[in-house]
Amino acid sequence: GAVVSQHPSRVICKSGTSVKIECRSLDFQATTMFWYRQFPKQSLMLMATSNEGSKATYEQGVEKDKFLINHASLTLSTLTVTSAHPEDSSFYICSARDLGGGYTGELFFGEGSRLTVL
């Protein structure tokens, strides 16, 4: 199946700093990527849909100025958590769809990024 690489897998930062998380599709082009946040022992919460070459679409309640998403190429989307605070500590996961021939809808997920804000 298609491979999605997410980096870094773990990051610890001080409160007030910004952190960038990268999501790359390694063997396919992803015009759309999805960013999720997962709280402990909970399901995935869709934060935003990242579209190549255009602005991301944010879900209700997600601060777009807080969580900056850039999808500059067909294989890379980035999520920047700006002025991070301890309540932003979470597990962030990206996913992408491979719209190549034979596409049947599944999402391919990155390995996730554990953000800890001190």
Add this chain to the structure above:
Amino acid sequence: AQSVTQLDSHVSVSEGTPVLLRCNYSSSYSPSLFWYVQHPNKGLQLLLKYTSAATLVKGINGFEAEFKKSETSFHLTKPSAHMSDAAEYFCVVSDQNFNKFYFGSGTKLNVKP
């Protein structure tokens, strides 16, 4: 609107015994349904998917699921649990164009030796 309900937050089985993880969906049209597995601190891996073909879907690692329209269910089963199956499992339904995916709350599977 689409939604997914996973009826059990935790399921515990003994190694070698059958696994049943329940999922019911709500959809205003013929849905596409997926089961994903997540091991601790990892991303999600696709187990299997239903996209309007055969109602009994076979996936990886011996898992299968049956789409039952009359019961609006898509339960995940495995004849014999293995210790490595211990993980969190998510049932997912998508909209018609695969633009939005709706996740169930997850079921944590514990496998006892």
